[in-house]
Amino acid sequence: MRTGNEPRTARSALRARFWLSVWGLVWALVGTVAFALAGRTGWAIACGVLLLIVTIDLAVVLRRIRQGPHYQPGPGIPPYRPPDRRP
Template sequence: MRTGSEPMTARSALRARFWLSLWGLTWAIFGTAAFALVGRIGWAIACGVLWLVATIDMIMVLRHIRQGPHYQPGPDVPPYEPPKNPPR
């Protein structure tokens, strides 16, 4: 249920997600290089896949950060009424 205070109290976790994906990206790069150097090809491939996932996540997070804030209803928009008979 919407209370009407969301536009003023909402916070985005995108910056935290960016730093966590950067941390994961750093360790995935390190893991890929380390496992490749010691000859553990399976683990190097697994870290490489993780590297790819972290890179894609970081790109998406940066894209959302650069898009800026989206429409949020103002204080003149009343809260939504809860459903009278919620489905079970």
Template sequence: MRTGSEPVTARSALRMRFWLSLWGLLWAAFGTTLFSLVEEPGWAAACGVLFVVAAVDLIVVGHHIRQGPHWQPGRDIPPYEPDRGGRGR
């Protein structure tokens, strides 16, 4: 059931995004190092760009997690306001 307020009250799985960003950061660092050692500058640069993107994402997600319940509400807070009926009908 849609209430129309989902984009305003949507939640993000920030902890999962944090671990996926960390995983991407590690693989990008590995790729940058490996491609630099085998003298493939194009692939090393591509992995370097991915490293920077993952690092920025990791910083943003960490900041949002530290902001607390505004960005990461607990299980007792509903994801959206319940349908009161009559609205939009």
């Protein structure tokens, strides 16, 4: 049963987002270097912009991980307010 407040109380899996950002960082770096060496300036710039975005996202994720359980509550904390059970 939906309570209607899920977007307000949504949580992200920060560890998964961290590893996906690391994966994206590696590939964006490889793409930037490879396209720059191949003489494809447009693609190298596109990969460089992507590298910048992924680096910023990685910094945000690391900041939130370091802030502790306020942003990563444990499994004992419900993700949303339980619905009222009225007979």
